[in-house]
Amino acid sequence: MELPERIDAVEPSGDTSQAVYRFALRQTAVTAADVAAALALDVGAAEDHCAQLADLGLLAEDTRASPTVFRAVDPETAGERVLGPLERVIRTRRQRAEEVRTRLLEFSQVYEEQPVRTDSRGTVEFLASLSSTRAAIVELAAKCESEVLTAQPGGGRRAEVLEEAISRDEAMLRSGVRMRTLYQHTARFSPGTREYVDRVSRMGAEVRTLDDQFIRVLLFDRRAAVIGVESDPGSAIIVREPNLIHFIAETFDLWWLNAAPFPLEWSNQEVADIADQLKQRIALLLSEGLTDQTIAKRMGMSVRTCRRHIAEIMERLGAKSRFQAGFLLSARTEVFTAPEEPGAPEDR
Structure with missing residues (x-):
């Protein structure tokens, strides 16, 4: 399964693209020429913005009309249409990576027997x-x-x-x-x-x-x-x-x-995102019944840091024991995470 050709390159310029989207929302349908006239853009720039918004799913284009007609789409619907295939690709690749990991471990066991x-x-x-x-x-x-x-x-x-x-x-x-x-x-x-x-x-x-x-x-x-x-x-x-x-x-x-x-400069949001991903993975491993030591090794962190993350996850779950936490995690799909402070060491 291949990724959509253009979505990973979409970088619409914020203010102008929002203005185009806002204009389209007020109309039943628009063309690039309509956008150019309404927003004082040249037709080429208007076509680019419409194409970028179409790649994001925010504009539905009818290429059967001449010129092409665009209709505004709400962001939630656009997200389901555009992000759905991407998320399926990611899930498939992660599953494939797990299969490869298992095969490599099998090779290691065979080698050790020789x-x-x-x-x-x-x-x-x-x-x-x-x-x-x-x-x-x-x-x-x-x-x-x-x-x-x-x-x-x-x-x-x-x-x-x-x-x-x-x-x-x-x-x-x-x-x-x-x-x-x-x-x-x-x-x-x-x-x-x-x-x-x-x-x-x-x-x-x-x-x-x-x-x-x-x-x-x-x-x-x-x-x-x-x-x-x-x-x-x-x-x-x-x-x-x-x-x-x-x-x-x-x-x-x-x-x-x-x-x-690997970012060379940090933002608070990037730190929070990485902390969330770490906790998501720890929660998954916890639900599979792995020990603190095994989870820490898998995550590349100290046992102490791993236990701190597990304690935070259990607190959010309201669990009194690891067994209860594992049961609750296996029955629920929410991510129990909290942002970390910027620069907080993960392997202390």
């Missing part, structure tokens, strides 16, 4: 220590020619890790390598991570965040991938097998489509 860590062609290699993992990443980064994709779950990154990464990443960016990086939403509240993102973004890197956990992976030129080992954070697997590389790249692209851009 006594030999390298196949006969040397396309899969196990790195048993943090030093060997870092050395491999440095080597792959030095040879990278066109693209590096990075998925780093777990919230904000440690200062020493960022210091090690920044010079390597800046060198790749200076050489023309395209860089896309994924974090979890909680990384937005880490000052060190924000500083790192600011530096690499100014050099052309793209950074986005997701509300849920994903697998740690670095993919170089879609030829070699370094994948973290769940049971041993210092270890890693290097994959060069083409079919697995294709699967990893497709998975990353799915994550990327569902992620939101």
Whole structure:
């Protein structure tokens, strides 16, 4: 299912477009020429504004008439018509991302069962220590020619890790390598991570965040991938097998489509929106009966912060226990959220 072609690019200029919409509301039907005459616009500008409002669903256009006739539509009806397909696409992609996550976990379990860590062609290699993992990443980064994709779950990154990464990443960016990086939403509240993102973004890197956990992976030129080992954070697997590389790249692209851009400057509303998304995800995981520790790990935050969010959700539900909260959440669809203060750390 594809997104509507133009809705994601609609940016009507506020005052003029509102004036066009207000004029259309007072008429049974209007043309672009009517709008131009009434609002002292040239016909081309009037056509653009009518087209933009039509993309938003606020004007219904009848192309059978000549010239095209527009009729005003109330915003609620417009929202149902335009946002409905988009929301269905998002739900479908999130479901697909969950399916991919499950498949990746199945691959990890299969790998862990194998006594030999390298196949006969040397396309899969196990790195048993943090030093060997870092050395491999440095080597792959030095040879990278066109693209590096990075998925780093777990919230904000440690200062020493960022210091090690920044010079390597800046060198790749200076050489023309395209860089896309994924974090979890909680990384937005880490000052060190924000500083790192600011530096690499100014050099052309793209950074986005997701509300849920994903697998740690670095993919170089879609030829070699370094994948973290769940049971041993210092270890890693290097994959060069083409079919697995294709699967990893497709998975990353799915994550990327569902992620939101990492903002370099905050607004109160953006902070509130991210806090709401975090609480929505925590509420969902709570309704599934997961423990505080499991939820915290999935969300990339400390257990203490996770329990604070859970307490706020339970208070809004009026629940006296986790069991009661889970029951109420499974029976209700409302989102129980409250805005956070700007800059409040999510992983304390």
